[in-house]
Amino acid sequence: MSAARIAYSIVRTELNLDDLAEFIEWVDRLDGGGVSREEYLSNHPVVVLGRCIDARESPEAALWIAKSISKGFNIQKILDEPCVNTAVLKRREESKLIEEIINRSLRIENRLAIVRFDGTGTRTGGYRITALVGDDCDACMIIHGEEKGEISGPIPPLGASFYTNSFLHSNGGLVDLTLLATAFDSNGGGHSNACGCRIQPLDLEGNIENRPSTSADIERNISHWIRIWNENQEIC
Missing domain, CATH: 3.10.310.30 (Diaminopimelate Epimerase; Chain A, domain 1)
Structure with missing residues (x-):
């Protein structure tokens, strides 16, 4: 069980967290080590979001995502937001470099x-x-x-x-x-x-x-x- 799942389970007894239901299963897998290799390599929207958004590198996008989740936005609407989409595209370019380094040095x-x-x-x-x-x-x-x-x-x-x-x-x-x-x-x-x-x-x-x-x-x-x-x- 991930730390995110524990927090979710505790807080949901006091607050309505239905807006997080779409995300928590994936967050639990990614954070708790329960994700399969196929899932990790997939382009599932939640996996893409988790792979591409870093609050330290893209604080504007991270804040917008947090507010959007609280408003009940679905994952696709979040990914379509320009500031999020820009961060996703940037991370994809960086991912190509990372893959080159892996292939070269592995x-x-x-x-x-x-x-x-x-x-x-x-x-x-x-x-x-x-x-x-x-x-x-x-x-x-x-x-x-x-x-x-x-x-x-x-x-x-x-x-x-x-x-x-x-x-x-x-x-x-x-x-x-x-x-x-x-x-x-x-x-x-x-x-x-x-x-x-x-x-x-x-x-x-x-x-x-x-x-x-x-x-x-x-x-x-x-x-x-x-x-x-x-x-x-x-x-x-």
């Missing part, structure tokens, strides 16, 4: 899909990778950020995110991915099926060095994460 190591988005100025999530790779992976690793990035700055630092292929393993992955996220970064972690960390400065043996991380450290981190993945795959 590799699979013992059913662990690895994609490098570092230095591209963009990123994507685990759903996108595992949906495209399908049953050929049990989990994915996404490298992102910039060498000159900072945690507190506008440009994110080099980092990695790990996601179980929930389309294939709906009840949890084969490996606790926090083993990878916490291997070198004491601040890394998250959920066993979705977590992340920063790229760490490593020597060739995998020891942490006292220096800033660089792009040269990425493959060193990846090679040790693959080793940890393989060791725990064998245990499974």
Whole structure:
């Protein structure tokens, strides 16, 4: 059950939320990990809306959508609104770039899909990778950020995110991915099926060095994460 479903169930006991009925089932699936691969890759209007609207990037569109839902507008009327349609078209163009990066950098190591988005100025999530790779992976690793990035700055630092292929393993992955996220970064972690960390400065043996991380450290981190993945795959 997603956080959205919990909030919906509580609030609807006090308020009429019939206007949200068209959306909540899809929000629940997308937010709670219950969406199928076919549904995620579909062009269902709610999926399109969720895929294309980010309140941080399109605050005007997000506010208009919130007000429209409260007024009882249906999904198609919302998508037809110029400010929303503009955001959707922009996201579709960005999606083409993301797909190019995936096709160019994707590799699979013992059913662990690895994609490098570092230095591209963009990123994507685990759903996108595992949906495209399908049953050929049990989990994915996404490298992102910039060498000159900072945690507190506008440009994110080099980092990695790990996601179980929930389309294939709906009840949890084969490996606790926090083993990878916490291997070198004491601040890394998250959920066993979705977590992340920063790229760490490593020597060739995998020891942490006292220096800033660089792009040269990425493959060193990846090679040790693959080793940890393989060791725990064998245990499974």
